[in-house]
Amino acid sequence: MGVEVVVEGLSKSFGSQAIWRDVSLTLPAGEISVLLGPSGTGKSVFLKSLVGLLTPERGKILINGVDLCRCSESKLYEIRKLFGVLFQDGALFGSMNLFDNVAFPLREHTRKTEAEIRRIVLEKMEMVELVGAERKLPGEISGGMRKRAGLARALVLDPEIILCDEPDSGLDPVRTANLSQLLIDLNAQIDATILIVTHNITVARTVPDNLGMLFRRELVMFGPREMLLTSDNPVVVQFINGRRVGPIGMSEEKDQAAVAAELAGHQSGPPDEDVRGIVPQLEPTPGLPRRQGALRRKDRVMRDLHALPAAARQGVLDSLTDEDRARYGMLAGVGAPVAPAAQPVSAVVPEWQPRHGHLPAPPGAAGPDPSDQRPVRRRGRWRFGRGGGNQRGGRSA
Numbered sequence: 001m002g003v004e005v006v007v008e009g010l011s012k013s014f015g016s017q018a019i020w021r022d023v024s025l026t027l028p029a030g031e032i033s034v035l036l037g038p039s040g041t042g043k044s045v046f047l048k049s050l051v052g053l054l055t056p057e058r059g060k061i062l063i064n065g066v067d068l069c070r071c072s073e074s075k076l077y078e079i080r081k082l083f084g085v086l087f088q089d090g091a092l093f094g095s096m097n098l099f100d101n102v103a104f105p106l107r108e109h110t111r112k113t114e115a116e117i118r119r120i121v122l123e124k125m126e127m128v129e130l131v132g133a134e135r136k137l138p139g140e141i142s143g144g145m146r147k148r149a150g151l152a153r154a155l156v157l158d159p160e161i162i163l164c165d166e167p168d169s170g171l172d173p174v175r176t177a178n179l180s181q182l183l184i185d186l187n188a189q190i191d192a193t194i195l196i197v198t199h200n201i202t203v204a205r206t207v208p209d210n211l212g213m214l215f216r217r218e219l220v221m222f223g224p225r226e227m228l229l230t231s232d233n234p235v236v237v238q239f240i241n242g243r244r245v246g247p248i249g250m251s252e253e254k255d256q257a258a259v260a261a262e263l264a265g266h267q268s269g270p271p272d273e274d275v276r277g278i279v280p281q282l283e284p285t286p287g288l289p290r291r292q293g294a295l296r297r298k299d300r301v302m303r304d305l306h307a308l309p310a311a312a313r314q315g316v317l318d319s320l321t322d323e324d325r326a327r328y329g330m331l332a333g334v335g336a337p338v339a340p341a342a343q344p345v346s347a348v349v350p351e352w353q354p355r356h357g358h359l360p361a362p363p364g365a366a367g368p369d370p371s372d373q374r375p376v377r378r379r380g381r382w383r384f385g386r387g388g389g390n391q392r393g394g395r396s397a
């Protein structure tokens with residue numbers, strides 16, 4: 001299973017340029033998270049910080065109890081082996097064929113024989129559907145194939161954490177949909193913790209378990225996907241709908257006067273479409289195992305449902321299947337029949353709370369998430385915190 005990544009109060013600047021400050025979030029083990037944000041808000045800098053390529057000046061990045069920002073070089077080297085990174089452009093060596101590109105980390109960081117390397121490389125190339133293209137050079141293949149080759153290379157050391165920097169950039173909508181499915185399938189097969197940086201709203205709506213957004217040097221929000229997808233935050237609303245009017249401007253941010261003038265003014269044409277709302281998350285391809293991360297997430301979100309904003313809570317409840325409702329014992333004890341499919345569960349049990357401290361394990365799952373993560377409100381923002389009521393900044397539901 002992938003490992004949890006805990007980020008606490010992280011701040012990064014280059015000289016006098018603050019990139020972001022006081023970023024706190026947790027990437028839950030084995031779940032998929034997406035980080036959104038306008039161009040230039042420091043998403044790539046965040047990924048590079050997570051893998052130890054950049055050093056933030058304040059805060060912590062905790063992995064298996066080790067703080068990456070403070071640990072020794074040898075410890076950092078060891079922790080880095082947990083990561084697989086898919087860089088924006090695939091970062092392939094142009095003079096090496098795909099086989100050698102994918103084999104590179106194995107030849108550099110392990111003492112495996114060429115026969116073992118060949119077996120691993122072909123296995124990963126099969127996972128990303130590149131079998132048959134081993135002898136091609138990066139310059140001879142499409143952008144989508146280059147991304148998949150980059151992903152195969154990120155997988156060869158069996159990472160527990162996978163970071164993907166704009167895996168969809170430069171891809172057409174069909175290739176992007178294929179890549180989204182590939183990431184879901186990959187997560188189902190290896191249960192790795194995955195963080196994706198993207199601008200693609202369809203990816204953000206359909207792939208992750210958790211969603212966050214950076215803007216104006218701060219983490220605006222991070223938590224279960226339902227939170228951001230139903231948010232009324234003007235930055236989120238503008239970004240998700242790709243609108244011109246709102247706090248986000250050409251130069252990343254507008255001044256307050258410009259925003260007020262726009263909002264007071266008028267827009268020509270029909271009102272903008274609002275694509276907010278919860279759409280079904282992608283499921284693994286039939287035949288693959290269920291995503292254990294998704295099952296663990298559901299337990300966690302259900303356990304902490306009361307801590308979510310009302311719209312997100314409703315979204316979670318509406319997306320439960322009959323199997324989920326039975327599993328969480330939702331209607332037992334209230335004397336009501338099971339809600340008809342068309343009726344939101346929350347209409348029947350508006351303030352449902354789990355009856356037990358520990359939820360039953362889903363079929364085939366390892367059991368409740370021991371990390372006891374929950375979204376908490378800190379300085380007006382919702383984030384994952386750690387269990388108990390003693391987290392920094394307190395907790396309000």
Ligand SMILES: Nc1ncnc2c1ncn2[C@@H]1O[C@H](COP(=O)(O)OP(=O)(O)OP(=O)(O)O)[C@@H](O)[C@H]1O
Nearest residue numbers: 014019037038039040041042043044045046166199
């Ligand atoms: N090594 C560096 N030295 C100095 N400044 C840097 C460095 N790396 C990034 N920056 C600056 O940090 C800011 C954030 O860059 P970053 O690439 O992380 O943004 P981003 O959100 O990923 O943008 P995009 O969505 O366009 O890829 C930019 O102003 C960039 O110039």
